[in-house]
Amino acid sequence: MYIKNYMLEFSVLLLFMLSLLGMILGSYMILSGFKFFIEFDLISLNSSSFDLIFYFDWMSLYFLFIVSLISSMVIFYSKSYMMGELYINRFIFLILLFVLSMILLIFSLNLIAILLGWDGLGLVSFALVIFYQNFKSFNSGMLTVLSNRIGDVMLLMSISWMLNLGSWNFMTYILIMNTEKFMSFIMILVVLAAMTKSAQIPFSAWLPAAMAAPTPVSSLVHSSTLVTAGVYLLIRFDYLLYNNFFKEILLILAMLTMFMSGISANYEFDLKKIIALSTLSQLGLMMSILCLGYSNLAFFHLSTHAMFKALLFMCAGAIIHNLNNNQDIRFMGGLGNFMPLISINFNISNLALCGIPFMAGFYSKDLILEIVLFSNVNMVVFFFFFFSTGLTLSYTFRLLYFSMFKLVNLNKIFLLHDKDLIMLLSMYFLMLMSIMSGSLLNWLIMPVFYLIYLSSLMKFMVFIFLFLGGLFGFMVSMLNLVFNKMIMFKIYSFLGLMWFIPLLSLYGVNMLVLNLTYKLMKVLDSGWLEEMGGMNMYNKFMLYSKLNYYFYFNSIKLFIFFFISIYLILFML
Structure with missing residues (x-):
């Protein structure tokens, strides 16, 4: 017996209607050859302008059709698969956030807006992988999110590099990037970002590890959302790939x-x-x-x-x-x-x-x-x-x-x-x-x-x-x-074990860093800094406080003792 969940049913209907709309509009676009830009000028600072640009062509609309259709079927499937789950509404919210991040990534031409969708995918995927809260899920989630953070950093670097051009609309400047050697670094950064998201060697370890998520999430992640984001980004930057080493x-x-x-x-x-x-x-x-x-x-x-x-x-x-x-x-x-x-x-x-x-x-x-x-x-x-x-x-x-x-x-x-x-x-x-x-x-x-x-x-x-x-x-x-x-x-x-790639890319990198941090902790935090800093001050304060405590509770005895001592000294002299 299934409990009625109106939020789940509304999500399925909305995404299914969105997929039909994407299919119809995409077919119209490819037959007519139309492409639409919608641009919002948000902030202008000196010579740089931040515009929110949405680009509608046949490819983005067909991809919207695929993502929405699969998402609607996955949420409908979850009604039975996740039946009896206490936090089913949280699960549906996370799936919808995941799909929303992907849609933002699909239609954006601005690198900053792409980063919002890109980072949203990484963050929500972490929340979904650790949905079953246990040790294995947490390890898999950390591996997934940290691998994807490398790609986020690459996109941030490409955004800072594009600051020289005055705007972050990459399609406008794609020919400049292709001809100028100085701008070809953006392509290297974008390719590295795409490699992390699409789990190419040497970043392949996180993809099998992400299987700790519920199966409906795996169905969505591995078909049309997270792992395909890197391929889709490179399809958008395909002009830069032609003459690039x-x-x-x-x-x-x-x-x-x-x-x-x-x-x-x-x-x-x-x-x-x-x-x-x-x-x-x-x-x-x-x-x-x-x-x-x-x-x-x-x-x-x-x-x-x-x-x-x-x-x-x-x-x-x-x-x-x-x-x-x-x-x-x-x-x-x-x-x-x-x-x-x-x-x-x-x-x-x-x-x-x-x-x-x-x-x-x-x-x-x-x-x-x-x-x-x-x-x-x-x-x-x-x-x-x-x-x-x-x-x-x-x-x-x-x-x-x-x-x-x-x-x-x-x-x-x-x-x-x-x-x-x-x-x-x-x-x-x-x-x-x-x-x-x-x-x-x-x-x-x-x-x-x-x-x-x-x-x-x-x-x-x-x-x-x-x-x-x-x-x-x-x-x-x-x-x-x-x-x-x-x-x-x-x-x-x-x-x-994938040619020991998980061992090399995880333990090979992690163990070096962890050993270094352990030595630094032993030498500095638990060593000289502790000895000369916090611990030294603690010992001194404890000594002074003990003396003060002793004087406070033995004041009459001490007064009589010092009085007799001084009297005896004076008497002897």
Whole structure:
């Protein structure tokens, strides 16, 4: 039985209507070619003016459609998932603040307004990650917010650097930034900010850690809000990437991120972390194709990926709910027999993620890989793109094998059911989008299709690598039968822990700072400063106060003693 929550239902309706409005206006904009600026002059100080600028074009409106649609489905899903939660209204408020920060980031052309949305995302994500208040959630939340603070600092530095231009409207000065060497530093700062928010190497550790949040939050964060903010910002700054040397460094890091997360997902056993690593892999793909100069393709893949990734997390949440909060895929198996409706959604979202023909992911992923084949790139880029695509099928096959096809390995089968109408309705809506959105957005975003001429072998190269990836996934699942436990432990330690990036980027940095601060505390705070400062003064005051205390309570004795002493001295003299 569901308790009526009018705030929740109003939020769902409002966001759904907003998504429809974004879809209609975005389609109108792309067909008519219109773009709208709304500018408010807030403050003018000497030669610098602070204007609040909102920019409405087809891209921002389509992104509004995606964010609002997924948010409405996530809040509707939360009605069942968070049922019985004492602080459900706080949770809904936080989700709405999260979406509002993202919308502010989407429509802003002013770097200061972007920073407000950017910082809002980081702050609210911290509040959502620590929603279940325990030690693990707090550690994950601190890691998330501190990693994102690096990006905030980079944006603040770029704002101070743009003070020389007289305004913070970056689109007005984007050509100046591109031609002047002095202004190219802004691009480096913006790229570093985007890398922290989209969790590229070496800032990848926080993304799997953020899984401590409730599953509806993970669904929202990993599909259309927090992690896509960095990609969206770089799409807005794409003119600066063309003639910048930093573009090549970002391409290498993005490809390494894509490769590393694909490998790690094949050795992970936590259901939510596997899906989080798949998000990291897709973010690397978006960043890579953006660095090759195809910003529209990056946005296209970002849009299609959002639909099936939100659905994938919703299905994972329903499975975890039914398994008494167990996330280990080794204790699953045969779920398709007991949860057929949820399993259908789970399989469809996984197939869309792999890029199976005519699903949502196929239209963007296949086009990206054919563009890579058609472009003038070297064998290293080719290897990273295609092998990482094979890894996508690999960890998806492994996940499906453990959860669906393997024999039942559960403690209690009678707990499993998929009769929750609210969860299923929100899933079915996103399932339709996971099937249709690729074709729909393909017609809308690219009215003139890319025509790519390739040889027969190259045309089938994608399918060849998908087949090889599936074979690799099967081999990874069977490794336990080949190697002994010690070798398996070493393999899982290196590959399953993201090439030790969490250890290097967290403990490698933290331990140096913590050791230094410990030594400073021992030498200064608990050492010389204490000895010469506070402790020394404390001891002196204690001595004086004891003397005063002694004189106060023994005044008559002392008076008689001194009187007799002086009298005796005088008598002797």
